[in-house]
Amino acid sequence: MLREKLSFALDPEMKASPGLSRTNTAIITLICISVLFGVFETEHTVTDLFAPVFAVAHVFFFVLFSFEYLGRIYAAPVNPRYPSCASYAATFASLLDLLVLVSFLLPLFGLEAALLRMFRAVRLMRLARLGRYSLALQMIGAAISQRRYELGVSMVAAVALMLLSSSALYLAERHAQPEAFGSIPRAMWWSIATLTTVGYGDTVPVTVLGRVAAAFTALTGIGLIALPTGILAGAFSDALRNIRATRD
Amino acid sequence: MLREKLSFALDPEMKASPGLSRTNTAIITLICISVLFGVFETEHTVTDLFAPVFAVAHVFFFVLFSFEYLGRIYAAPVNPRYPSCASYAATFASLLDLLVLVSFLLPLFGLEAALLRMFRAVRLMRLARLGRYSLALQMIGAAISQRRYELGVSMVAAVALMLLSSSALYLAERHAQPEAFGSIPRAMWWSIATLTTVGYGDTVPVTVLGRVAAAFTALTGIGLIALPTGILAGAFSDALRNIRATRD
Amino acid sequence: MLREKLSFALDPEMKASPGLSRTNTAIITLICISVLFGVFETEHTVTDLFAPVFAVAHVFFFVLFSFEYLGRIYAAPVNPRYPSCASYAATFASLLDLLVLVSFLLPLFGLEAALLRMFRAVRLMRLARLGRYSLALQMIGAAISQRRYELGVSMVAAVALMLLSSSALYLAERHAQPEAFGSIPRAMWWSIATLTTVGYGDTVPVTVLGRVAAAFTALTGIGLIALPTGILAGAFSDALRNIRATRD
């Protein structure tokens, strides 16, 4: 009976009603909090002040996720997909959970575990596919996939524009600013910042020719943003209409 | 009779014809002007020059809003929703009006009232819902609410991207620029500036690895803008079509 | 006969076929060139090099636009709208032409005419309404006018956001950076640069609280761009469909 109850609580496939179970909602919330702890753990001014809090949280999350891990393995055989506990433990999802657990122990051996800790965020995604956002996710996914070739073409156009503009700036500015525009790969850093309209301003053309080329790059950068936006807007508009048409 | 006239002038629910009454239009205009005064009051180069203007305006707006406050309480019982003056005076809207009035008196006691003065802007919103912009507001609200899950998903994706890119930059740049990228929360400042394509340029990656990661962040930032724009564009297009279909 | 010929060539209302007459196309091209001259006239490194070219161009455009001005007045009575030459000369359009002519003579008296020269660009707009771009202009105008309330609401929201974010940054940063954030109007400069995602980076928050507020401002800035874009996209989509529906 415990095994069945655990399975209903932890395995979304075994739950009768749609949506997330209360246990999984709690686990998602706790993973979010543990990711937040992981983020602030890297900031020494915070860890210096709240060292005991981080130490307790570390032990707490390790124990909690260990219980969750064991619980999922124990309850696995209820789902007909997994004939034995071992067959579930060998799945990619379960191995990822194990990796996260191991990442908690690494600091004991003096190793940094910042990267591994990020896998907790990956686990989040696995769980977040469920629940009431899944329809929205599907719709966004469908809209993107329906226009993947158009988006692909605009990505290729972006790369071509980047090559063209960084070559132009390389030719115009290489003598004036050899550090920033002395080669095409160097000029690319400026080119990406301009085409995406980020515009850091750390490297900026100073010659007249370079500025004229930069002006054209900035203007085509608008097109670079307008194109995917327009494609996605059209796709979303049509996707919703199709959903409605099939529902009626 | 005065009470009825006041009620018709001040209470939008008691007005027969749709739209704002002339009295309320005047009050909205005056609130706008008083907000403007509040904004420039913080700039000492302006207050030094026009000190008497500000002093007079202060007294003027205090008297004016006091009369409005008392007028609304006096006229409240005309509206069947409020059995007595006191029951209206106890509503959240009326208490907010009182708070604004109190904020005018605070400087007398040497306290700063900049924050409280901002509540005048909140009062504006309460009144602005009426009038001819209300249909536009409703339509924008409906379009946003209709796609709230899609917008929610793109917001979650934005947070995930921010975590991912700030972790990547933290790993790539923490030794080269410990001040700006020495922890994930520090790298987030750069990450947000890049993903929103604001690009201040106060913190910028300098290593090759960091720049490559930054380039990918900037490119995904375009998607971050394209996604909500596309979702809203589709929603507005469909919302208008629905309005028309029901009208025909 | 000369008067009729001039009228057909210069007055778009008297031309039988749609589109611009060859004379008007030439005049538009010449105005564009004269605007270009006006732009480069302000750059002394250019005028130092090509002083004679600018002097000749100055006389040339003065003579040319004088002839055009006199020609239009002479041909005006052909159009039934203008009973006499004087009635056309008194119209706003004709007075603007006169102003442009006067601007050419100002440098003789040692006055700067840079501003007046800009009116030539205004004259351009008056002529550009004609020709094959007029349908596109009408369609853009119709799409904007059809959604003017929605665009108005998003503009009001932009102003509200600007007030809110500059107040927040004023409170967070006024002690750390009194020069850049010492008052709400000062903080507005940063606020506009951030909300429009321009992000100059000349004034940037340095406190933790200021950066958190700035992060929210930058994120809402995306919405500020997405809202009008979405509204216009929906309007253009519907405008074209309506045009087609009435044509079928």
Place this chain on the structure above:
Amino acid sequence: MLREKLSFALDPEMKASPGLSRTNTAIITLICISVLFGVFETEHTVTDLFAPVFAVAHVFFFVLFSFEYLGRIYAAPVNPRYPSCASYAATFASLLDLLVLVSFLLPLFGLEAALLRMFRAVRLMRLARLGRYSLALQMIGAAISQRRYELGVSMVAAVALMLLSSSALYLAERHAQPEAFGSIPRAMWWSIATLTTVGYGDTVPVTVLGRVAAAFTALTGIGLIALPTGILAGAFSDALRNIRATRD
């Protein structure tokens, strides 16, 4: 027989099934790699480390593209469009291929060939029109061409805005910052960076009047992005609907 086989492999017009032949896919991949080599060849820190790799790649790509060039000429007569090998060799496409080959030999004479090397990217485009992305390319092209007048009007509006804002900033800032805003063409550099929301921050207004004008410029810059995005979004939405309507 060899000639026929070569023609089927190299000439997309002679291939029975749609899509790219395996040979052309391989050539496209190799051109991409050679473009990448061309990009990194300009960065001396890379060429210093991997000098032999670049030397070998240089010879390899020269031999490869020479064989491809000769193969295309040899196989040309199979296509009825080209009566002889010479008639194909005289086409623009073939002359471009020859130019690319010549560019490989230029370094032997001590000449720089960076620019010519870029033509390899142009060749890519010629081949990339084929294959499964061609429908997407056509659709994007159709959507842009269908609304070319609207896009043209918004481009003219962009130029007008740029002139207006750079004139305003020239008038406001020329005395405070003669280097950056001392003439209208100088102010244009700032104007473009602001209207496209790139915002480098290398030239920024410092006077109150200049900042007010800059704020309006930045706000209209949003419209400058929203307009083409909205036009394209509407066009894509309609284009897809038309494609479907004709298919049904």
